[in-house]
Amino acid sequence: MFADRMSRIAPSGTMATADLVEKLKKEGIDIVSFALGEPDFDTPEHIVKAAISALNQGFTHYTPTQGIPELREAIAKKSKEENDISCDASNVIVTPTKLGIFASVLALSGKGDEVILPDPGFVSYFQMINFAGAKAVGVRTLKDNGFRMLPDDVAEAINPKTKVIILNSPGNPTGCVATKDDMKGIADLAQDHGLFVITDEIYEKIIYKGEHHSIAALDNMFERTVTLNGFSKSYAMTGWRLGWVLASKEIVKEIQKIQQHSISCAVSFAQKAGVAALKGPQESVKKMVSELRERRDIMVKGINSISKLECNAPQGAFYVFAEFNYDKPSVEFAKFLIENAHVAITPGSSFGSGGEGFIRFSFATSQESIDEGLKRIENALAKL
Numbered sequence: 589m590f591a592d593r594m595s596r597i598a599p600s601g602t603m604a605t606a607d608l609v610e611k612l613k614k615e616g617i618d619i620v621s622f623a624l625g626e627p628d629f630d631t632p633e634h635i636v637k638a639a640i641s642a643l644n645q646g647f648t649h650y651t652p653t654q655g656i657p658e659l660r661e662a663i664a665k666k667s668k669e670e671n672d673i674s675c676d677a678s679n680v681i682v683t684p685t686k687l688g689i690f691a692s693v694l695a696l697s698g699k700g701d702e703v704i705l706p707d708p709g710f711v712s713y714f715q716m717i718n719f720a721g722a723k724a725v726g727v728r729t730l731k732d733n734g735f736r737m738l739p740d741d742v743a744e745a746i747n748p749k750t751k752v753i754i755l756n757s758p759g760n761p762t763g764c765v766a767t768k769d770d771m772k773g774i775a776d777l778a779q780d781h782g783l784f785v786i787t788d789e790i791y792e793k794i795i796y797k798g799e800h801h802s803i804a805a806l807d808n809m810f811e812r813t814v815t816l817n818g819f820s821k822s823y824a825m826t827g828w829r830l831g832w833v834l835a836s837k838e839i840v841k842e843i844q845k846i847q848q849h850s851i852s853c854a855v856s857f858a859q860k861a862g863v864a865a866l867k868g869p870q871e872s873v874k875k876m877v878s879e880l881r882e883r884r885d886i887m888v889k890g891i892n893s894i895s896k897l898e899c900n901a902p903q904g905a906f907y908v909f910a911e912f913n914y915d916k917p918s919v920e921f922a923k924f925l926i927e928n929a930h931v932a933i934t935p936g937s938s939f940g941s942g943g944e945g946f947i948r949f950s951f952a953t954s955q956e957s958i959d960e961g962l963k964r965i966e967n968a969l970a971k972l
Protein backbone atom coordinates (compact mmCIF):
# COMPACT_ATOMS: atom_id res chain seq x y z
CA MET A 589 0.00 0.00 0.00
CA PHE A 590 2.78 2.43 0.86
CA ALA A 591 5.89 3.32 -1.08
CA ASP A 592 8.68 0.79 -0.93
CA ARG A 593 11.03 3.23 0.79
CA MET A 594 8.73 3.38 3.83
CA SER A 595 9.53 -0.21 4.64
CA ARG A 596 13.16 0.82 5.06
CA ILE A 597 12.52 3.09 8.05
CA ALA A 598 11.20 2.36 11.52
CA PRO A 599 9.58 4.69 14.04
CA SER A 600 11.92 6.48 16.47
CA GLY A 601 12.50 4.58 19.72
CA THR A 602 13.17 7.78 21.64
CA MET A 603 10.02 9.47 20.37
CA ALA A 604 8.02 6.33 21.22
CA THR A 605 9.26 6.52 24.83
CA ALA A 606 8.40 10.24 24.97
CA ASP A 607 4.87 9.51 23.68
CA LEU A 608 4.41 6.72 26.24
CA VAL A 609 5.47 9.06 29.06
CA GLU A 610 2.92 11.65 27.93
CA LYS A 611 0.18 9.00 27.77
CA LEU A 612 0.92 7.66 31.26
CA LYS A 613 1.08 11.17 32.71
CA LYS A 614 -2.33 11.94 31.20
CA GLU A 615 -3.66 8.80 32.90
CA GLY A 616 -2.57 10.37 36.18
CA ILE A 617 0.51 8.19 36.72
CA ASP A 618 3.39 10.06 38.30
CA ILE A 619 6.30 9.29 35.99
CA VAL A 620 9.88 10.44 36.45
CA SER A 621 11.28 10.80 32.98
CA PHE A 622 14.94 10.29 32.17
CA ALA A 623 13.98 9.94 28.53
CA LEU A 624 14.11 13.62 27.57
CA GLY A 625 16.34 14.62 24.69
CA GLU A 626 16.06 18.30 25.44
CA PRO A 627 17.22 20.77 28.07
CA ASP A 628 14.49 21.51 30.63
CA PHE A 629 15.64 25.16 30.78
CA ASP A 630 13.65 28.01 29.26
CA THR A 631 14.89 29.71 26.11
CA PRO A 632 16.76 32.82 27.38
CA GLU A 633 14.55 35.90 27.53
CA HIS A 634 16.51 38.10 25.11
CA ILE A 635 16.11 35.40 22.44
CA VAL A 636 12.36 35.14 22.99
CA LYS A 637 12.08 38.94 22.87
CA ALA A 638 13.87 39.06 19.51
CA ALA A 639 11.29 36.69 18.03
CA ILE A 640 8.38 38.66 19.50
CA SER A 641 9.81 41.86 18.13
CA ALA A 642 10.21 40.25 14.69
CA LEU A 643 6.57 39.11 14.81
CA ASN A 644 5.41 42.57 15.88
CA GLN A 645 7.31 44.05 12.96
CA GLY A 646 5.57 41.74 10.53
CA PHE A 647 8.61 39.56 9.85
CA THR A 648 6.33 36.68 9.00
CA HIS A 649 7.04 35.90 5.36
CA TYR A 650 9.33 33.59 3.42
CA THR A 651 13.02 34.31 3.77
CA PRO A 652 15.74 33.40 1.24
CA THR A 653 16.09 29.57 1.10
CA GLN A 654 19.55 29.68 2.64
CA GLY A 655 18.36 31.91 5.49
CA ILE A 656 18.49 35.61 6.29
CA PRO A 657 21.94 37.13 5.53
CA GLU A 658 22.28 38.49 9.09
CA LEU A 659 21.97 35.01 10.60
CA ARG A 660 24.18 33.34 8.00
CA GLU A 661 26.85 35.95 8.66
CA ALA A 662 26.57 35.40 12.43
CA ILE A 663 26.89 31.63 11.94
CA ALA A 664 29.93 32.02 9.67
CA LYS A 665 31.55 34.40 12.19
CA LYS A 666 30.90 31.94 15.05
CA SER A 667 32.29 29.05 12.99
CA LYS A 668 35.44 31.01 12.15
CA GLU A 669 36.07 32.34 15.64
CA GLU A 670 35.02 29.40 17.79
CA ASN A 671 35.64 26.45 15.48
CA ASP A 672 38.50 27.76 13.36
CA ILE A 673 36.67 26.86 10.14
CA SER A 674 37.40 29.20 7.24
CA CYS A 675 34.04 29.96 5.71
CA ASP A 676 31.65 32.77 4.92
CA ALA A 677 27.89 33.28 4.79
CA SER A 678 27.67 31.58 1.37
CA ASN A 679 28.64 28.29 3.06
CA VAL A 680 25.64 28.32 5.41
CA ILE A 681 22.10 26.99 5.03
CA VAL A 682 19.79 27.76 7.94
CA THR A 683 17.54 24.76 8.52
CA PRO A 684 16.31 22.61 11.43
CA THR A 685 19.35 20.54 12.43
CA LYS A 686 17.72 17.16 11.97
CA LEU A 687 16.48 18.13 8.53
CA GLY A 688 19.98 19.34 7.72
CA ILE A 689 21.36 15.92 8.64
CA PHE A 690 18.66 14.19 6.61
CA ALA A 691 19.30 16.42 3.58
CA SER A 692 23.07 15.84 3.88
CA VAL A 693 22.62 12.06 4.00
CA LEU A 694 20.24 12.21 1.01
CA ALA A 695 22.60 14.46 -0.95
CA LEU A 696 25.75 12.41 -0.31
CA SER A 697 24.66 8.77 -0.25
CA GLY A 698 22.32 6.44 -2.09
CA LYS A 699 21.88 2.96 -3.46
CA GLY A 700 25.09 0.93 -3.41
CA ASP A 701 26.85 3.31 -0.99
CA GLU A 702 27.91 2.56 2.56
CA VAL A 703 27.83 5.09 5.37
CA ILE A 704 29.92 4.57 8.48
CA LEU A 705 28.51 5.73 11.80
CA PRO A 706 29.01 5.14 15.52
CA ASP A 707 27.07 2.25 17.07
CA PRO A 708 25.57 3.03 19.55
CA GLY A 709 24.65 6.26 17.80
CA PHE A 710 21.85 8.78 17.37
CA VAL A 711 18.68 6.88 16.43
CA SER A 712 17.88 8.89 13.34
CA TYR A 713 21.19 8.37 11.51
CA PHE A 714 20.46 4.68 10.89
CA GLN A 715 16.99 5.45 9.61
CA MET A 716 18.07 8.34 7.40
CA ILE A 717 20.74 6.18 5.76
CA ASN A 718 18.23 3.37 5.16
CA PHE A 719 15.75 5.85 3.73
CA ALA A 720 18.42 7.18 1.35
CA GLY A 721 18.82 3.60 0.08
CA ALA A 722 22.40 3.34 1.36
CA LYS A 723 23.76 0.82 3.86
CA ALA A 724 24.47 1.86 7.45
CA VAL A 725 27.73 0.35 8.72
CA GLY A 726 27.98 0.76 12.47
CA VAL A 727 31.38 1.01 14.10
CA ARG A 728 31.08 -0.46 17.56
CA THR A 729 32.23 1.92 20.29
CA LEU A 730 33.12 0.72 23.76
CA LYS A 731 32.47 1.95 27.27
CA ASP A 732 36.14 1.47 28.20
CA ASN A 733 37.18 3.95 25.49
CA GLY A 734 34.56 6.47 26.57
CA PHE A 735 32.49 5.28 23.56
CA ARG A 736 34.82 7.21 21.18
CA MET A 737 34.77 6.08 17.56
CA LEU A 738 38.41 5.10 17.04
CA PRO A 739 40.17 5.68 13.69
CA ASP A 740 41.50 2.08 13.62
CA ASP A 741 37.95 0.72 13.89
CA VAL A 742 36.74 3.15 11.21
CA ALA A 743 39.61 2.00 8.95
CA GLU A 744 38.43 -1.59 9.28
CA ALA A 745 34.91 -0.66 8.21
CA ILE A 746 36.03 1.14 5.03
CA ASN A 747 35.69 -0.62 1.69
CA PRO A 748 35.29 0.55 -1.93
CA LYS A 749 31.56 1.17 -1.36
CA THR A 750 32.13 3.54 1.57
CA LYS A 751 31.02 7.06 0.74
CA VAL A 752 30.47 8.93 4.01
CA ILE A 753 31.58 8.84 7.66
CA ILE A 754 29.18 10.30 10.24
CA LEU A 755 30.72 11.80 13.38
CA ASN A 756 28.89 12.96 16.47
CA SER A 757 30.98 14.55 19.19
CA PRO A 758 29.89 15.22 21.88
CA GLY A 759 27.69 12.26 21.17
CA ASN A 760 24.17 11.10 21.83
CA PRO A 761 23.48 8.60 23.47
CA THR A 762 26.87 8.04 25.09
CA GLY A 763 28.25 11.50 25.92
CA CYS A 764 31.51 10.58 24.14
CA VAL A 765 33.93 13.34 23.15
CA ALA A 766 36.43 12.73 20.34
CA THR A 767 40.03 13.75 20.92
CA LYS A 768 41.96 15.86 18.43
CA ASP A 769 43.92 12.74 17.47
CA ASP A 770 40.68 10.84 16.81
CA MET A 771 39.63 13.65 14.48
CA LYS A 772 43.00 13.73 12.74
CA GLY A 773 42.96 9.97 12.26
CA ILE A 774 39.48 10.04 10.77
CA ALA A 775 40.35 13.06 8.60
CA ASP A 776 43.35 11.14 7.19
CA LEU A 777 41.11 8.18 6.38
CA ALA A 778 38.54 10.43 4.68
CA GLN A 779 41.27 11.97 2.52
CA ASP A 780 43.04 8.70 1.71
CA HIS A 781 39.79 7.04 0.61
CA GLY A 782 38.05 10.09 -0.91
CA LEU A 783 35.15 10.09 1.58
CA PHE A 784 32.74 12.77 2.77
CA VAL A 785 32.31 13.47 6.48
CA ILE A 786 29.02 14.53 8.05
CA THR A 787 29.77 15.88 11.51
CA ASP A 788 26.91 16.54 13.92
CA GLU A 789 28.15 19.07 16.47
CA ILE A 790 24.82 19.94 18.09
CA TYR A 791 26.17 19.28 21.62
CA GLU A 792 29.38 21.25 21.07
CA LYS A 793 28.81 23.63 23.98
CA ILE A 794 27.70 20.95 26.42
CA ILE A 795 31.07 19.58 27.35
CA TYR A 796 32.46 18.78 30.82
CA LYS A 797 35.89 17.35 30.08
CA GLY A 798 38.13 17.70 27.04
CA GLU A 799 37.59 20.15 24.23
CA HIS A 800 35.39 20.31 21.20
CA HIS A 801 37.19 19.91 17.87
CA SER A 802 35.63 20.54 14.47
CA ILE A 803 36.95 18.21 11.79
CA ALA A 804 36.22 20.84 9.11
CA ALA A 805 38.98 22.98 10.62
CA LEU A 806 41.68 20.41 9.79
CA ASP A 807 43.80 20.81 6.65
CA ASN A 808 42.00 19.94 3.41
CA MET A 809 38.85 18.83 5.24
CA PHE A 810 36.43 21.70 4.60
CA GLU A 811 35.73 20.65 1.00
CA ARG A 812 34.66 17.14 2.03
CA THR A 813 32.86 17.94 5.31
CA VAL A 814 29.30 18.91 6.14
CA THR A 815 29.10 20.42 9.63
CA LEU A 816 25.73 20.38 11.35
CA ASN A 817 24.96 22.50 14.36
CA GLY A 818 22.01 24.31 15.86
CA PHE A 819 20.32 26.22 18.62
CA SER A 820 18.24 23.42 20.18
CA LYS A 821 20.59 22.23 22.87
CA SER A 822 22.94 25.18 23.53
CA TYR A 823 20.17 27.75 23.85
CA ALA A 824 17.32 25.45 24.98
CA MET A 825 15.46 26.07 21.70
CA THR A 826 14.29 22.61 20.66
CA GLY A 827 10.81 23.80 19.68
CA TRP A 828 12.10 26.60 17.46
CA ARG A 829 13.41 24.12 14.88
CA LEU A 830 16.52 26.11 14.07
CA GLY A 831 20.00 25.00 13.14
CA TRP A 832 22.37 25.06 10.21
CA VAL A 833 24.43 23.23 7.63
CA LEU A 834 27.96 24.51 6.95
CA ALA A 835 29.71 23.16 3.86
CA SER A 836 31.51 24.00 0.63
CA LYS A 837 29.54 25.94 -1.98
CA GLU A 838 29.30 22.80 -4.15
CA ILE A 839 27.70 20.77 -1.34
CA VAL A 840 25.51 23.71 -0.26
CA LYS A 841 24.17 23.95 -3.82
CA GLU A 842 22.96 20.33 -3.69
CA ILE A 843 21.53 20.41 -0.16
CA GLN A 844 19.82 23.69 -0.92
CA LYS A 845 17.77 21.95 -3.63
CA ILE A 846 16.26 19.71 -0.96
CA GLN A 847 15.46 22.73 1.21
CA GLN A 848 13.89 24.55 -1.78
CA HIS A 849 11.60 21.67 -2.57
CA SER A 850 10.67 20.82 1.01
CA ILE A 851 10.42 23.54 3.66
CA SER A 852 11.52 26.47 1.39
CA CYS A 853 13.19 28.19 4.33
CA ALA A 854 13.50 28.04 8.12
CA VAL A 855 10.85 29.89 10.18
CA SER A 856 11.37 33.63 9.60
CA PHE A 857 10.98 35.00 13.15
CA ALA A 858 12.93 32.07 14.63
CA GLN A 859 15.84 33.16 12.44
CA LYS A 860 15.78 36.60 14.09
CA ALA A 861 15.87 34.81 17.45
CA GLY A 862 18.89 32.87 16.21
CA VAL A 863 20.73 36.15 15.52
CA ALA A 864 20.00 37.25 19.11
CA ALA A 865 21.23 33.90 20.43
CA LEU A 866 24.58 34.12 18.63
CA LYS A 867 25.20 37.82 19.06
CA GLY A 868 23.76 38.25 22.56
CA PRO A 869 25.15 37.38 26.01
CA GLN A 870 26.35 33.79 26.44
CA GLU A 871 25.99 33.58 30.25
CA SER A 872 22.89 31.38 29.96
CA VAL A 873 24.92 28.71 28.15
CA LYS A 874 27.59 28.69 30.88
CA LYS A 875 24.92 28.57 33.60
CA MET A 876 23.15 25.68 31.93
CA VAL A 877 26.36 23.68 31.49
CA SER A 878 27.38 24.24 35.09
CA GLU A 879 23.94 23.06 36.32
CA LEU A 880 24.11 20.06 33.98
CA ARG A 881 27.55 19.18 35.33
CA GLU A 882 26.15 19.05 38.89
CA ARG A 883 23.27 16.86 37.74
CA ARG A 884 25.65 14.60 35.84
CA ASP A 885 27.74 14.04 38.96
CA ILE A 886 24.66 13.26 41.07
CA MET A 887 23.32 10.88 38.45
CA VAL A 888 26.60 9.02 37.88
CA LYS A 889 27.12 8.57 41.62
CA GLY A 890 23.51 7.46 42.09
CA ILE A 891 23.58 4.95 39.23
CA ASN A 892 26.85 3.41 40.41
CA SER A 893 25.44 3.00 43.90
CA ILE A 894 22.65 0.76 42.53
CA SER A 895 23.59 -2.88 42.39
CA LYS A 896 24.05 -4.30 38.86
CA LEU A 897 24.05 -0.85 37.20
CA GLU A 898 27.32 0.71 36.14
CA CYS A 899 28.38 3.78 34.20
CA ASN A 900 31.26 6.15 33.53
CA ALA A 901 30.83 9.92 33.67
CA PRO A 902 30.01 11.21 30.19
CA GLN A 903 32.34 13.93 28.90
CA GLY A 904 29.65 15.82 27.05
CA ALA A 905 25.93 16.09 26.11
CA PHE A 906 23.39 15.28 28.86
CA TYR A 907 23.09 11.52 28.80
CA VAL A 908 24.52 8.70 30.88
CA PHE A 909 24.81 5.41 29.00
CA ALA A 910 24.73 2.81 31.75
CA GLU A 911 25.35 -0.91 31.59
CA PHE A 912 22.88 -3.18 33.38
CA ASN A 913 23.69 -6.65 34.53
CA TYR A 914 20.31 -8.37 34.20
CA ASP A 915 19.58 -11.10 31.73
CA LYS A 916 17.00 -9.12 29.75
CA PRO A 917 17.03 -7.24 26.46
CA SER A 918 17.20 -3.48 27.08
CA VAL A 919 13.65 -3.01 25.74
CA GLU A 920 12.33 -5.43 28.38
CA PHE A 921 14.43 -3.80 31.06
CA ALA A 922 13.06 -0.35 30.14
CA LYS A 923 9.53 -1.76 30.18
CA PHE A 924 10.12 -3.24 33.62
CA LEU A 925 11.31 0.14 34.94
CA ILE A 926 8.41 2.13 33.56
CA GLU A 927 5.84 -0.37 34.83
CA ASN A 928 7.38 -1.07 38.21
CA ALA A 929 9.36 2.05 39.11
CA HIS A 930 7.34 4.54 37.03
CA VAL A 931 10.65 5.78 35.63
CA ALA A 932 11.16 6.26 31.90
CA ILE A 933 14.58 5.60 30.41
CA THR A 934 15.51 4.76 26.82
CA PRO A 935 16.60 1.21 25.95
CA GLY A 936 20.13 1.09 24.57
CA SER A 937 19.11 -1.03 21.60
CA SER A 938 17.18 1.99 20.22
CA PHE A 939 20.64 3.33 19.33
CA GLY A 940 21.87 0.33 17.40
CA SER A 941 22.84 -3.23 18.24
CA GLY A 942 25.94 -1.89 20.04
CA GLY A 943 23.60 -0.36 22.62
CA GLU A 944 22.17 -3.69 23.78
CA GLY A 945 22.88 -4.29 27.47
CA PHE A 946 22.72 -0.54 28.15
CA ILE A 947 20.08 2.04 29.01
CA ARG A 948 20.22 5.78 28.40
CA PHE A 949 19.44 8.20 31.22
CA SER A 950 18.98 11.86 30.34
CA PHE A 951 19.93 14.24 33.14
CA ALA A 952 18.22 17.20 31.51
CA THR A 953 15.84 17.15 34.46
CA SER A 954 15.88 18.58 38.01
CA GLN A 955 18.16 17.27 40.74
CA GLU A 956 15.06 16.35 42.78
CA SER A 957 13.75 14.23 39.88
CA ILE A 958 17.14 12.54 39.56
CA ASP A 959 17.16 11.64 43.28
CA GLU A 960 13.54 10.47 43.19
CA GLY A 961 13.90 8.47 39.96
CA LEU A 962 17.05 6.67 41.09
CA LYS A 963 15.46 5.83 44.45
CA ARG A 964 12.47 4.34 42.63
CA ILE A 965 14.74 2.30 40.35
CA GLU A 966 16.71 0.96 43.30
CA ASN A 967 13.51 -0.11 45.09
CA ALA A 968 12.02 -1.74 42.01
CA LEU A 969 15.24 -3.61 41.16
CA ALA A 970 15.48 -4.92 44.71
CA LYS A 971 12.31 -6.91 43.94
CA LEU A 972 13.55 -8.26 40.61
Ligand SMILES: Cc1ncc(COP(=O)(O)O)c(C=O)c1O
Nearest residue numbers: 625684685686710760790818820
Ligand atom coordinates in the same frame (compact mmCIF):
# COMPACT_ATOMS: atom_id res chain seq x y z
C1 LIG B 1 22.88 13.90 18.00
C2 LIG B 1 21.70 14.74 17.66
N1 LIG B 1 21.67 15.36 16.49
C3 LIG B 1 20.61 16.11 16.11
C4 LIG B 1 19.53 16.26 16.93
C5 LIG B 1 18.35 17.03 16.45
O1 LIG B 1 18.50 18.39 16.66
P1 LIG B 1 17.31 19.40 16.34
O2 LIG B 1 16.24 19.17 17.34
O3 LIG B 1 17.95 20.73 16.49
O4 LIG B 1 16.84 19.15 14.97
C6 LIG B 1 19.51 15.63 18.18
C7 LIG B 1 18.33 15.74 19.04
O5 LIG B 1 18.10 15.03 19.97
C8 LIG B 1 20.63 14.86 18.56
O6 LIG B 1 20.67 14.23 19.73
